[in-house]
Amino acid sequence: MRILIVDDEPQIRKLLQTGLIGHGYAVETAADGAEALTAVRLYQPDLLVLDIALGSGIDGLEVCQRLRQWSQVPIIMLSVRGDERAKVQALNAGADDYLTKPFSMEELKARIQAVLRRVAREPATSPTATIVTGALKIDLAKHQVTVGGEEVHLTPIEYDVLCLLATHPGQLMTHRTILSKVWGPDYAEMTHYVRIYINQIRKKLGEDPAANIRYILNEPGIGYRFVDVA
Amino acid sequence: MFFKKPLPIRILLLSSAAAGLVLLVTLPLWRIRDALTLANFSLIYLLLTLVVAAWLGTTPSLVAAFVSFFCFNFFLIRPYYTLTVKDPRELIDLFIFLLVALITGQLAAYARRQAEMAHHRASEQNILYELSSAFNRLNDREEIYQTLQMVVEENLPILSCVVLPAVESVPADGRQTTIYLLIGTKEQIYGTFCANFAEPPAEGQRRFLMACVVQAAMALQRIDLAEDVQRSRAIEEADRLKTTLLHAVSHDLRTPITIIKTAASNLLSLREQISVAEKQEMTRVIEQEADALDQLVGNLLEMSRLQAGALKLHEDWADFSEIAGDVAAKAWQSNHATRIRLDFPEQMPLVRCDQGLMLQALSNITNNALRYEPPTSQVEIRGDFDDQAVRLLVVNHGPTIAAEEKAHIMEPFYRGDNGQVGLGLAISEGIVLAHQGRIWVEDTPGGGATFVMALPRSPLTEEPDANSDR
Numbered sequence: 001m002r003i004l005i006v007d008d009e010p011q012i013r014k015l016l017q018t019g020l021i022g023h024g025y026a027v028e029t030a031a032d033g034a035e036a037l038t039a040v041r042l043y044q045p046d047l048l049v050l051d052i053a054l055g056s057g058i059d060g061l062e063v064c065q066r067l068r069q070w071s072q073v074p075i076i077m078l079s080v081r082g083d084e085r086a087k088v089q090a091l092n093a094g095a096d097d098y099l100t101k102p103f104s105m106e107e108l109k110a111r112i113q114a115v116l117r118r119v120a121r122e123p124a125t126s127p128t129a130t131i132v133t134g135a136l137k138i139d140l141a142k143h144q145v146t147v148g149g150e151e152v153h154l155t156p157i158e159y160d161v162l163c164l165l166a167t168h169p170g171q172l173m174t175h176r177t178i179l180s181k182v183w184g185p186d187y188a189e190m191t192h193y194v195r196i197y198i199n200q201i202r203k204k205l206g207e208d209p210a211a212n213i214r215y216i217l218n219e220p221g222i223g224y225r226f227v228d229v230a
Numbered sequence: 231m232f233f234k235k236p237l238p239i240r241i242l243l244l245s246s247a248a249a250g251l252v253l254l255v256t257l258p259l260w261r262i263r264d265a266l267t268l269a270n271f272s273l274i275y276l277l278l279t280l281v282v283a284a285w286l287g288t289t290p291s292l293v294a295a296f297v298s299f300f301c302f303n304f305f306l307i308r309p310y311y312t313l314t315v316k317d318p319r320e321l322i323d324l325f326i327f328l329l330v331a332l333i334t335g336q337l338a339a340y341a342r343r344q345a346e347m348a349h350h351r352a353s354e355q356n357i358l359y360e361l362s363s364a365f366n367r368l369n370d371r372e373e374i375y376q377t378l379q380m381v382v383e384e385n386l387p388i389l390s391c392v393v394l395p396a397v398e399s400v401p402a403d404g405r406q407t408t409i410y411l412l413i414g415t416k417e418q419i420y421g422t423f424c425a426n427f428a429e430p431p432a433e434g435q436r437r438f439l440m441a442c443v444v445q446a447a448m449a450l451q452r453i454d455l456a457e458d459v460q461r462s463r464a465i466e467e468a469d470r471l472k473t474t475l476l477h478a479v480s481h482d483l484r485t486p487i488t489i490i491k492t493a494a495s496n497l498l499s500l501r502e503q504i505s506v507a508e509k510q511e512m513t514r515v516i517e518q519e520a521d522a523l524d525q526l527v528g529n530l531l532e533m534s535r536l537q538a539g540a541l542k543l544h545e546d547w548a549d550f551s552e553i554a555g556d557v558a559a560k561a562w563q564s565n566h567a568t569r570i571r572l573d574f575p576e577q578m579p580l581v582r583c584d585q586g587l588m589l590q591a592l593s594n595i596t597n598n599a600l601r602y603e604p605p606t607s608q609v610e611i612r613g614d615f616d617d618q619a620v621r622l623l624v625v626n627h628g629p630t631i632a633a634e635e636k637a638h639i640m641e642p643f644y645r646g647d648n649g650q651v652g653l654g655l656a657i658s659e660g661i662v663l664a665h666q667g668r669i670w671v672e673d674t675p676g677g678g679a680t681f682v683m684a685l686p687r688s689p690l691t692e693e694p695d696a697n698s699d700r
Contacts, residue, residue: 081524081528084544084586085542085544102520102521102524104517191546191547192547192580195547195548195549195552195580196549196580198549198552199549199551199552202552202555207555209554209555209556209558209559209562209572210555210558210559210561210562210568210570210571210572211562211568212559212562212563214555214559218552218553218555218556220553220556220585220586220589221544221546221584221585221586
C-alpha cells in the first residue's frame with residue numbers, strides 16, 4: 001500500500017514517514033499543495049494523508065477539492081483543534097476522514113486501516129454477513145439485532161441507521177451522509193433527526209458510556225462512527 | 231415659561247384699577263361722612279392702600295395712596311370739594327396719613343416682591359433639581375445636550391438655542407439678545423451654549439440659563455470621570471491577567487517541557503545503559519506530558535479567544551445525554567473504572583448549541599469534580615429540564631466549597647488549594663455565557679459541590695416521531 005503524506009513541516013513529514021514505513025506502508029511525501037497534486041499523478045498513491053494548513057499557496061482543502069474532480073483516492077485530513085469548520089468543509093469536499101493534531105501513531109494507523117477497508121470492501125458488501133462487536137450481534141441477512149443473545153426490536157429507520165454505521169466500522173459518517181442515505185437527500189440538513197434516532201438506538205442497545213460500553217461513537221459537530229471491529 | 235416681564239400696559243391697568251377701587255370706597259364714605267371722624271377715614275384708606283400694595287404691587291399702591299389723599303381731602307374734609315382745609319391741625323393729619331400710606335404701601339409691596347421672588351427661586355431650584363437628576367441618569371453626551379436644550383427652551387423666552395463646539399472668544403456686547411455661555415469645568419471645556427432671546431434677557435433669566443449650563447457641564451464631567459474609572463479598571467484587570475498568565479506559562483508550561491526534554495536526552499545519551507523497560511517508561515512519559523502540554527496550550531488559546539470575544543458558535547441540535555456519555559467514556563478510558571454515574575430523564579429535549587464547545591465545558595467541570603471525588607463514590611452527571619431551560623448538573627461528593635471561594639472559583643487562573651492553574655472552569659463559564667446560558671455552584675446535600683449549567687430551551691420546529699417510522 002502506497003501512502004502520500006502532505007505536510008509543510010519537514011519534521012512532521014519525516015516522523016510520519018518513519019512511523020508509517022515502520023507499520024509496513026510505502027511512503028512518499030510532498031511539502032505543498034502543488035507538489036501534492038503532481039505527486040498524486042506520478043506516484044498513484046492508495047491513500048493521502050493531507051494537512052489542511054499548507055503554508056502559502058493552495059491549502060489542503062483546495063487540494064482535496066481539485067483531486068476530487070478526477071480522482072477517488074481516499075483522503076485523511078490533518079487539522080488542529082478548534083478548526084471544526086475546516087474539517088466539515090473538507091469532509092463535504094470529499095475527504096474520507098480527519099485526525100486532530102496532535103495524534104498518536106496508533107490513531108493514524110487505525111484511521112488508515114478503516115478507510116482502506118472501506119475502499120477494499122465497497123464493491124462487494126456482503127449482504128449476508130454478521131457483524132459482531134462486544135455483546136452486540138447484527139445479522140444482516142435476517143435483519144436481526146441481538147445484545148447478549150437477547151433480541152432487540154428496532155424500527156425500520158433505527159435498523160437502517162444502525163446498519164449504515166455498522167457496515168462501515170471505524171469510518172466517519174457525517175450527519176449529512178446518514179441523513180441522505182437513510183431519509184433521502186431532501187433531509188440532509190435535518191440533523192436533529194439523527195440525534196433523536198441515535199439516542200433511541202443507544203438506549204435499545206443498552207449502551208453504558210460510564211462503563212465504556214459503546215457501539216456508536218460521537219464526533220461532535222461532524223457525525224458518528226461505529227466502533228472498529230477489527 | 232415662568233419668567234414674566236411686567237409690561238407697562240399691565241402696570242397702567244393695575245394702577246387704574248387701584249384708583250377705581252379708592253373711588254369706589256370713597257362713595258359710601260362720602261354718603262356717611264357726617265357720622266364718622268377723621269381718624270376713621272384715615273384708617274380705612276390706610277387699610278385700602280395696604281391691601282392694594284399687597285395685592286397689586288408698588289406702582290398701584292403709590293397711585294392708591296395719592297388718590298386716597300386727594301379723595302380724603304376733596305370729598306371728606308370740610309370745606310368739601312376744595313383742596314383747602316379749615317383747621318390747620320387736620321392738614322398735619324392729612325400729610326401724616328399720606329406719609330404712612332406711602333411707607334406701608336412700599337413695605338407691603340416689598341414684602342410681596344420678596345414672596346414672589348422666593349416663589350420664583352423655589353421653582354427655579356425645582357427645575358434645576360429635576361435637571362440635575364435627569365442628567366444623573368444620562369450616560370450619553372448627546373442626550374445631555376438634548377436635555378439641556380429642551381429645558382432651556384421650555385423655561386426661557388428664547389427663539390432658538392444651539393450647542394456649538396468650544397469657542398475661544400465670545401462676542402461681547404452689553405445688552406444683546408444672543409447669549410454665549412461656555413459649557414465646561416476648570417479642567418475641560420466641552421462646548422459653547424448659544425441662546426437666542428427675543429429681547430435682552432433679565433438678570434434672573436441669565437442666572438437661570440447659567441445654572442442650567444453649569445449642571446450640564448457637571449454631568450459631562452461625571453461621564454468623563456466614570457469612563458476614566460472604567461478604563462483604568464479594564465487596564466488593571468488586563469494587567470492582572472497578564473501577570474497570572476506569565477506565572478502560568480512559566481510554571482505550568484515549563485514543567486512538561488522539562489520532563490520531555492529530560493526524558494528525551496536520557497534516551498539519547500544513555501542508550502546503552504538503560505533497560506528496555508526504562509526506555510519504554512521514558513517514552514510513555516514523553517507522550518503523556520506532550521498530551522498535558524497540548525491540553526494546556528489548547529486551554530490558553532480557548533481562553534484568549536473567549537476573552538477577545540472571538541469565539542464563533544457552530545450551533546446545531548445536540549443531545550446533552552450524548553455529550554455526557556462522551557465525557558463518561560473518556561473518564562472510563564483514563565481511569566479504567568466507572569467513576570461517573572449518568573442520570574438522564576426519558577424525554578430529555580434537544581438543545582441548540584455548539585456541541586464541541588459544550589462537550590469541552592462539561593468535560594472541564596467533570597474533570598474538576600473527579601479531582602475532588604472520594605474514591606468510594608462516583609461523580610454524577612444529571613440532566614434536568616423545564617419550560618425555560620435545559621440543565622446539566624455535575625454532582626461531586628468531596629469537600630464543600632467555602633462561600634468566598636465560590637465567588638472566585640470560575641475566575642481565570644484562579645488557583646485552588648491544589649495549586650493548579652484554574653483555566654478549565656473559566657473556559658466552561660465563558661462557553662456557557664456565550665450560549666446565553668448560566669452556570670453556578672451549589673452545595674451537594676451531605677457535602678460536595680454541584681455545578682449547574684443551564685442553557686435556554688429552544689423550540690424544535692419539526693420533531694420526527696421516533697416510534698412511527700416514515
